[in-house]
Ligand SMILES: Nc1ncnc2c1ncn2[C@@H]1O[C@H](COP(=O)(O)OP(=O)(O)OP(=O)(O)O)[C@@H](O)[C@H]1O
C-alpha cells in the first residue's frame with residue numbers, strides 16, 4: 083500500500099508542533115504517527131467518529147496511564163518496550179489480497195492442512211481474492227465461493243440474532259448506536275485505572291466485540307469473531323464487552339486455531355463480562371499468535387486483562403482458554419463473584435515451547451454468599467520455555483460458605499524448560515473452604531517407549547499423552563473448537579522431543 | 581531365513597555392560613522360553629530388541645527377517661511386526677484404551693501402506709478380540725492401564741498383541757500377577773496366536789506357564805548370557821534344581 087507508506091514517511095518528517103498543526107489533514111490518513119500523546123488519543127477517537135463522552139473517557143485513561151509504571155512481578159523477561167515507537171492506530175485494512183491459494187506461504191498452508199481446515203476457509207483466512215475481470219479458474223472459484231459464503235452465512239446469522247434481540251456488533255458501532263449500554267458497562271469490570279496495560283488499552287483501544295443478550299434470552303448460536311470476517315483485524319488493542327442480562331445465556335468464542343501473524347508486537351486487550359441475576363456467560367479462547375522464531379525473536383507480546391463480573395445472584399461465568407501462541411503471555415482471566423450463589427470457572431491449557439514465556443492464571447474473588455469457583459489449569463512446558471501458573475483465590479468477610487477447588491497440573495517435556503506454580507489464597511471468612519491440588523510431572527521415557535513400541539512416532543506419542551493430560555479442559559470447549567484445539571496442541575509441540 | 585537373529589549382542593547401560601555377547605535364533609512358528617534369575621538381563625534383551633532408548637549396543641547384531649533392527653526406530657520395528665508385552669505396562673491418564681489402540685493400530689497400518697480402520701471397523705475388531713480374552717468392554721473406555729489391577733494390565737497387553745497380529749511376540753513375565761484363571765485365559769490367547777509364521781519369546785520365572793504355553797526351546801540366561809539351551813524338559817529340570825548350577829557356568 084504505497085499511500086500508507088507515503089503517509090508514514092510524511093509524518094516522520096514533521097515534528098510535534100507541525101504535527102499538531104497538521105492534525106486535521108492527518109485525519110485523512112490510515113495510520114496514526116508513531117508515539118502516544120493526547121493527540122493520538124484524539125486522533126483515534128475522531129477516526130472512530132466517537133461522541134465526546136467517549137473521548138473524555140479515553141483521555142482520562144491516558145492521563146492515568148502517564149502516572150503508572152509497567153508491572154514487573156510476572157515471571158517474564160523482555161526487552162524494554164518503547165511506547166513512543168509504536169503506531170497506535172492503523173485503519174483496519176483487509177489483509178494483503180492474494181489472487182490464488184498458490185500464493186500462500188507453503189509453511190502456513192502446511193499448518194492449515196494439519197489442522198484440517200478446508201481450503202475454502204484457508205482462502206478466507208488468508209484473504210485470497212480473484213483479480214478483477216479475470217477468467218475463473220479452479221482456485222479462484224474456491225476463493226469467490228468462500229468469500230460469498232462467509233458473507234451470506236454472516237448475514238443469516240445476523241438475522242437470527244436480531245430476531246432474538248441479541249446485539250452483536252463491533253464495539254465502535256455500539257458506542258454510536260447503543261451509547262446508554264456502553265456508558266453503563268464499559269469500564270465497570272475493568273476500570274480505566276486497573277493496571278498499566280488495561281489503562282493503555284482504555285486510552286487507545288481500536289475495536290473489538292460488543293454483545294448484549296436481553297433478559298431471558300438464550301443466545302441461539304455460539305458467537306464467534308470468525309463470523310465477523312470483515313472486522314477480524316481489530317488490531318493490537320482489542321476491547322470486548324459482553325453483557326448477559328437477567329436469566330440469559332451466551333457462549334462466545336474468541337480467536338481461532340489458524341496461525342496468526344501480526345506486524346505489531348505489543349498486544350494489550352481488555353475483555354469485560356457482566357452477568358446479571360441468573361445469567362450465564364461461557365467464554366472460550368483459542369490463542370495462536372506468532373510465538374517468534376527458533377531464536378525467540380519477533381513473537382507477539384500478549385498482555386491481556388480479562389475479567390468477568392458475576393454481578394447478579396445465581397450468575398455464572400466460565401472461562402476456557404487454550405493458549406499456544408505468543409512470545410509472552412501475561413493473562414489472568416478472572417471472576418468477581420459478587421452475587422450470592424454465583425459461580426466462576428477457569429479452565430486453562432497453556433502450552434509453551436521454544437523460547438515462549440507464559441505467566442497465566444486466574445483470580446477468583448468471592449464477595450457474595452455461597453459463591454463457588456473451580457480452577458483447572460494444565461500447563462505444558464517444552465523446549466526452553468517457562469510456564470507459570472499464577473492464581474489468587476480470596477474470600478471476603480461477607481462471603482460465607484465460599485468454596486473453591488483448584489487443580490494445577492504441569493507437564494514438562496525435556497529438561498530445558500520450567501514450570502512454576504504460584505497460588506495465593508486468602509480467606510477472611512472462616513466458613514470458606516478452599517481446596518488446592520498441584521502436580522508436576524514429566525512425560526517419562528517409559529511412557530514414550532510404550533507408545534512407540536505400539537507403533538506411534540515420538541511426536542504422535544507426545545501429542546497423545548499431552549491430549550490425555552489436557553482432556554478435562556478440552557471437554558469444556560464447544561465440540562468443533564475442541565477438535566481443532568486438539569490438533570493445534572499436537573502441532574505446537576512439534577519438535578519438542580528427540 | 582530366520583525371523584529374529586540376535587548375534588553376539590553386547591549391551592551397556594550407564595557404562596555398565598549388562599549383556600555380554602548373547603546369541604539367540606528364532607524361526608517362524610517357534611516358541612522360545614527364556615528363564616533366568618532376577619537381574620540376569622531378560623528385560624534388557626527384550627527392550628533392546630524393541631528399541632528402547634538408553635541402551636548402548638557395543639557389539640553384535642539383531643536381524644529381523646535379515647534386516648538390521650538396530651537401525652530402526654521403535655515404531656518402525658512395531659510396524660514390521662515386533663511386539664513386546666511389557667513386564668511393567670505404563671499408565672497413560674486421559675487417553676482411553678480404545679483410542680490408544682485405534683491410534684496405534686492405524687499408525688502401524690499406515691506405516692505398512694494399509695488402509696486406515698474407521699471407528700466402526702475398529703470397534704468391531706477390538707470387541708471380538710476382547711471377548712475372546714474375556715476382557716470387559718468398559719475396560720476399553722478407561723484410561724490406558726489407569727487404575728487397572730496387575731492382572732488387568734497383563735490382559736491388556738495380550739489384547740494388544742492379539743489386535744496387532746505381530747510376527748514376533750516377546751512376552752516379558754506375562755504370568756506375574758495373574759491368578760490361575762487369568763493365566764489360563766491369557767495363555768489360551770497366546771496359544772490362539774501361535775501360527776507357522778509367527779514366533780514367540782516367552783520370558784518367565786515359572787515352569788507353570790510353560791504347562792500352558794508349551795515351548796519348543798528353553799534357554800537359561802545368567803549374567804547377561806544364554807548359558808544353556810534345550811527342549812521343554814529343561815524347564816522342569818530348572819524347577820527342580822534352581823539356577824545355581826548355571827550361575828557357575830556364567
Ligand atoms: N537403566 C538401567 N540403569 C542401570 N542398570 C540397569 C538399567 N536397566 C537394567 N539395569 C541392570 O541390568 C541388570 C539386568 O536387568 P534386567 O531388568 O534386564 O533383568 P531381568 O532378567 O529382567 O530381571 P527380573 O527377572 O527381575 O525381571 C540388572 O542388574 C539391572 O539392575
Ligand SMILES: [Mg+2]
Pocket residue numbers: 622623624667752
Ligand atoms: Mg525383567
